[in-house]
Structure formats: structure tokens, C-alpha cells
Amino acid sequence: MHHFQYKGNELYAEDVALRDIVAQVGSPVYVYSQATLERHFKAFDEAFAGAPHTICYSVKANSNLAILKTIIRMGGGVDIVSGGELYRALQAGVDPKKVVYSGVGKRDDEIEYALNTGILMFNVESEQEIDRLNEIAGRLGKKAGIALRVNPDVDPQTHPYITTGLKKAKFGITMDRAVEEYKRARDMENLEILGIDCHIGSQLTKVEPFVDSIRKLKELIGELKALGINLKYLDLGGGLGIQYDAEDPPLPADYGSAIKAETKDLGLHLIFEPGRNIAGNAGVLVAKCLYTKERDEKNFIIIDAGMNDLARPALYGSFHGVQPVVKDQDGMIPADIVGPICETGDFLIKERSVPMFKQNDLMAFMSAGAYGFTMSSNYNTRPRAAEVLVNGDKFVVIREREKVEDLVRGESIPAWL
Numbered sequence: 547m548h549h550f551q552y553k554g555n556e557l558y559a560e561d562v563a564l565r566d567i568v569a570q571v572g573s574p575v576y577v578y579s580q581a582t583l584e585r586h587f588k589a590f591d592e593a594f595a596g597a598p599h600t601i602c603y604s605v606k607a608n609s610n611l612a613i614l615k616t617i618i619r620m621g622g623g624v625d626i627v628s629g630g631e632l633y634r635a636l637q638a639g640v641d642p643k644k645v646v647y648s649g650v651g652k653r654d655d656e657i658e659y660a661l662n663t664g665i666l667m668f669n670v671e672s673e674q675e676i677d678r679l680n681e682i683a684g685r686l687g688k689k690a691g692i693a694l695r696v697n698p699d700v701d702p703q704t705h706p707y708i709t710t711g712l713k714k715a716k717f718g719i720t721m722d723r724a725v726e727e728y729k730r731a732r733d734m735e736n737l738e739i740l741g742i743d744c745h746i747g748s749q750l751t752k753v754e755p756f757v758d759s760i761r762k763l764k765e766l767i768g769e770l771k772a773l774g775i776n777l778k779y780l781d782l783g784g785g786l787g788i789q790y791d792a793e794d795p796p797l798p799a800d801y802g803s804a805i806k807a808e809t810k811d812l813g814l815h816l817i818f819e820p821g822r823n824i825a826g827n828a829g830v831l832v833a834k835c836l837y838t839k840e841r842d843e844k845n846f847i848i849i850d851a852g853m854n855d856l857a858r859p860a861l862y863g864s865f866h867g868v869q870p871v872v873k874d875q876d877g878m879i880p881a882d883i884v885g886p887i888c889e890t891g892d893f894l895i896k897e898r899s900v901p902m903f904k905q906n907d908l909m910a911f912m913s914a915g916a917y918g919f920t921m922s923s924n925y926n927t928r929p930r931a932a933e934v935l936v937n938g939d940k941f942v943v944i945r946e947r948e949k950v951e952d953l954v955r956g957e958s959i960p961a962w963l
């Protein structure tokens with residue numbers, strides 16, 4: 547459920563007409579609904595009522611400070627994958643004790659920053675990272691809280707690019723190495739073993755893969771216990787899918803009850819790292835039709851947003867719904883909706899029946915709140931879009947549209963030229 551609805555023939559974000567936002571801010575623009583973010587966070591949180599848990603929102607999905615603040619003030623923590631994300635989360639006021647740090651390639655300076663910040667734990671993704679963490683923590687006179695990210699080798703049945711829990715993926719430590727690595731970590735002076743972690747993939751639309759991986763983890767947790775290695779946290783990562791098109795993902799409540807049933811006897815504090823489930827349907831990308839071309843072979847609707855603004859369709863062939871901001875089109879037309887970028891792969895919609903948009907019509911690409919702005923780029927020297935947060939009948943620009951001057955900042959022409 548989200549708060550982007552028609553009132554009459556106009557599309558609104560909560561009580562603000564998208565047309566009014568574009569009139570003030572221009573296009574393309576990302577528009578987020580605070581009520582939707584809050585609703586999604588609450589639904590996830592309530593799904594785990596009765597089980598000790600922390601929701602560490604995955605910053606990569608949407609890292610705007612205002613979005614992070616919305617989640618943090620509801621009691622959320624964060625899952626980060628870089629020093630940059632830690633910086634953002636701290637700026638937004640996160641409690642360091644609610645920060646978990648995942649990622650296969652943590653640099654020394656990032657590890658130092660996280661240790662000095664006093665984050666809850668590192669989700670360690672390799673044998674070598676264990677040694678590196680111990681060494682750096684020792685040098686700083688700190689103890690690093692750790693969980694090993696294990697790779698349960700479960701197929702999440704999602705897009706191959708966002709499948710992470712298979713043996714062949716670069717993530718985590720394989721199950722067969724895990725016990726040995728826990729033993730090694732236990733004997734290291736500057737590490738404190740706090741938990742176990744897994745994240746098997748993103749946009750999962752079934753609960754079974756989650757349950758299967760918990761079952762595999764439970765065996766491991768039992769083996770560790772027998773060795774006297776007692777854990778406190780079970781971090782189950784993110785990955786719960788959302789509806790973009792006709793998918794029918796489990797509701798957070800169903801996901802919650804399946805997981806609670808599977809983990810209730812473990813006595814562990816659960817950690818979740820949802821990203822898409824919180825932010826995905828809480829945002830849209832609004833763009834304007836610049837030109838149309840009707841051809842015998844194909845119709846094109848050319849808009850002012852491209853793959854640099856919303857990369858998912860070009861990158862994964864992802865589906866995003868499109869809705870007119872004002873419904874006054876004469877029916878539907880089979881078309882590609884494409885951007886201004888000089889690449890054939892620059893499409894937001896390929897070969898679908900869409901409203902017959904005409905020049906200057908505004909349209910909203912739905913479900914763009916997660917992995918939308920955060921994956922945008924400056925390709926073709928295109929300033930990144932503005933971001934707006936709506937709250938009831940108010941809206942505010944939470945990130946200004948970039949200017950071309952911003953894009954050349956830091957560049958220089960050597961004296962010999």
C-alpha cells in the first residue's frame with residue numbers, strides 16, 4: 547500500500563498534486579511519501595512484535611538524509627556498505643549501536659572509521675577480513691564486534707544480478723568454512739563474536755528461501771554452541787520483495803510469522819536489513835514527455851529522464867509501472883519510453899502498452915523509491931534529479947537538482963594544455 551493515488555484525474559502524493567511539485571521544482575524529480583515510508587517501516591516492525599529485533603534499514607536503497615531520518619526516528623538502525631553510507635547515517639543521527647556493516651570490500655580507512663564510531667558489528671565477508679579487522683582493532687585499542695556472513699547456498703529465485711546467497715556468488719563465507727573461521731576468530735584478541743549473518747538476495751517473492759536458509763544456519767548455530775561459541779544476534783539480511791507489476795510477495799506479517807516460528811527457540815536477537823520493502827513503493831520518478839515519434843515499426847515517447855536517472859530497466863530489464871500525472875490521454879499505444887541518452891539501452895519502458903502521452907505530458911514511474919536515485923549517475927553530463935519529500939499537504943526539496951557547475955567541480959586543466 548502506498549500514498550500515490552488519483553484525485554479526479556490528477557495523481558497525488560498524499561495531499562500534494564505531482565503537477566504542483568513539477569511546477570515549482572521542475573522535472574525529472576523523485577518524489578517520496580513520508581506516510582508510505584512510515585507505514586512500511588511500521589508494518590515490518592510489527593511483523594516481529596514479540597521477538598527481540600532491530601530493523602537496520604539498508605542505506606543503499608535510498609540514502610537521502612531525510613529518508614534516513616524518517617526511519618531513524620521510528621527506532622530504526624542502518625545496514626551500511628561503505629564509509630560514505632556510515633557518514634550519511636551519522637549525519638541523520640543514527641545510534642552507532644544500531645549500525646551493522648556489510649560488504650565484501652571494506653577498506654582499512656573505512657574499518658577504522660567504523661571502529662572509531664563504535665558501530666554494533668561488522669558482517670565479515672571473508673577469511674582475510676577477519677585478520678584485517680583484528681589487526682586494525684588492535685592498533686586502535688578497540689574490540690570489533692563481528693558476525694560472519696555465511697553463504698547458505700540457497701536459491702532465492704530472483705534476478706541473477708541480485709542473487710547473493712549461492713556458492714558461486716562473491717558474498718560471504720561458505721558454510722563448510724564457517725566453523726573453522728569462527729574458531730579462529732574466537733582466539734583473536736581484538737574481536738568479539740556477536741552473531742551470524744546471511745543475505746541471500748533481493749526482491750524475493752516467496753518465504754521458503756528465507757526459511758531454508760534459517761534452517762541451514764540453525765545447524766551451524768548448534769555446532770558453534772557445542773564449541774562454546776554463543777551468539778547474541780541473528781542477522782537475516784534484507785531481500786523481501788515488493789509489487790512492481792503482478793508479483794505477489796508475502797506481506798511483512800506473513801514473512802514475520804514464518805521467521806518467528808523458525809527462530810523462536812534460538813534465544814537470539816534478530817536483525818533485519820530491509821531496503822526495497824521500506825522505500826521501493828514510497829517513491830516515484832516524475833518525468834516530462836519531450837517528443838513523440840510514431841513509426842511503422844515502433845512508437846517512441848522521448849522523455850527528460852533517462853537510464854542515468856533510473857537505471858533499473860536498462861540494467862536488469864526491470865518493470866516499472868507508468869501513470870499519467872494528469873489523465874487526459876486519448877487511449878493507449880504500444881511504445882518504448884526512452885530517455886535522451888545516446889545509448890539504445892536507454893529505455894524506461896520497452897514494448898508495452900502505455901497511455902498515449904503527448905508533448906509536455908508528465909508521467910510518474912512507480913516503485914522508484916529504492917535503487918532509483920541511489921543508482922543514478924551523471925552520464926552524458928546530466929545533472930542528477932531533484933528529490934522531494936511529501937508529508938500530508940506539505941512538500942520540501944530534500945536534495946536540490948544538481949547544476950552543471952557541480953559536475954565539473956574538482957576537475958582541472960593542466961598548465962601544459
Ligand code: LLP
Nearest residue numbers: 604648745748749784785819820821822917
Ligand atoms: N543487506 C545486504 C547485505 C544487501 O546486499 C542488500 C541489497 C540488502 C540488505 C537490502 O536488500 P533489499 O531489502 O533492498 O532487497 N540494485 C538492485 C538491488 C541490489 C540489492 C543489493 N543488496 C535493484 O535495483 O533491484
